[in-house]
Amino acid sequence: MAGRYACGVSSVPPIRRIAHLDMDAFFASVELLRYPQLKGLAVVIGGGRRKVDEIIRQKYADRPLSEIPAAAFPLLKDYVGRGVITTATYAARQFGVGSAMGMMKAARLAPDALVLPVDFEEVRKYSRGFKAIIREIAPVVEDRGVDEVYIDFTDVPGGQREGGRVLARLIQKAIHGQTGLTCSIGIAPNKLIAKMASEFNKPNGISVVHEADVQTRIWPLPVRKINGIGPKAEVKLHQLQLHTIGDIAAQQREWLVDNFGKAYGAWMHDAAWGRDDRPIVTESEPVSMSRETTFDRDLHAVRDRVELGAIFTDLCRQVAQDLRRKGYVGRTIGIKLRYDDFRIATRDQTIEEFTCDPDTIRKVAGQCLKRVQLERRLRLLGVRVGKLEKSSSQQPATAVREQPALYASADTPADPQADTLAGTLDLF
DNA sequence: TCTGGGGTCCTAGGACCC
DNA sequence: TCTGGGGTCCTAGGACCC
Secondary structure (H helix, E strand, C coil), X not given: CCHHHHCHHHHCCCCCCEEEEEECCXXXXXXXXXXXXXXXXXXXXXXXXXXXXXXXXXXXXXXXXXXXXXXXXXXHHHCCCCCEEEEECHHHHCCCCCCCCEHHHHHHHCCCCEEECCCHHHHHHHHHHHHHHHHHXXXXXXXXXXXXXXXXXXXXXXXXXXXXXXXXXXXXXXXXXXXXXXXXXXXXXXXXXXXXXXXXXXXXXXXXXXXXXXXXXXCCCEXXXXXXXXHHHHHHHHHCCCCEHHHXXXXXXXXXXXXXXXXXXXXXXXXXXXXXXXXXXXXXXXXXXXXXXXXXXXXCXXXXXXXXXXXXXXXXXXXXXXXXXXXXXXXXXXXXXXXXXXXXEEEEEEEEEEECCHHHHHHHHHHHHCCCCCCXXXXXXXXXXXXXXXXXXXXXXXXXXXXXXXXXXXXXXXXXXXXXXXXXXXXX
């Protein structure tokens, strides 16, 4: 039986090594590839309401992008409009601006930072690119959005060397070599710790956290660093005098369950102890698809009903197009709206037949709108289709046909009789 | 000078059925 | 007469994430 051990490492089960890879300042870095002259400058990516990009290109139509002087780019302090920052270069982060911050607030902190619009096409292209590069090296990858993935290093050749560092370096080099972009990687026994570890050494860093390191490296962190503890849970934890992950770990599981509920309390206890056995999910089906838009100014269902109706129909058309393009049909159709006071209301209705037809979506969504209070001004309107199923019929990539006039078009004079909420509702 | 757009998952009550 | 549970589906809202 001693022979069982004689063959050495091959008989030792590999240690589970999960990597979390996070692209560094992804949206901003993609822009810097196009505008290398902005490297090192404070640049903020976001907005998109004003087509900054187009303005610049018109002004410098005959010049290559890389020769447009930095002075030609608009400044944050001159930016007007709603919206939040998607990301900022590290130079801009020095001023305290960062993701999800309102543009107006950011303009106070870094008035002279440059603003660039979001170019989703370009970002998606690089997103597909870096993921393909990773999959060539390590095939078990879980997609976590445009700039993040989990990777299972466990059975990848070299994935165990130096705790995963060697493979991580290889992936960083491959991505940088082929795209010019950098990323940060955390390696740990599970997704939860790997996710925290990838933040330890940003940008362009690697950190390995072992199970035994949880007390020294994870417990001192603020509770908010746990993926799954958001602003609400943080407030409640602070009220209970718990500020670090170690503070949570020191509590009885039952006490956490009493305070946060059966599922969440137990999960929180496990998370604080670094326990997480979620698998890497390499494939998943979408659950819902939606389109929503925040208006340039708050709109009223009666006074702005023509504009609102046109936007509404357009959202339905876009969702239908998304469904068709990706080959899905759904049978729960819903709306979402955000009032001017930021309260959110949703309504949905499940129908018999699966659909991706814009007219059907428009009709059912219109019925949903009738069930919601429309006295307040609206800030946002959205349309969602859920309970999705892969559409069986092959959908030819035909253009979505023009809509019948379900709503009063902009050049139709408004019917004075319909200038009431009831009249408006009939239009939906 | 508030706070985008696209998602997932969970909870909880009511309807309805067995 | 009184009064079970369990299961599933639908709907609304909310927390959280990228």
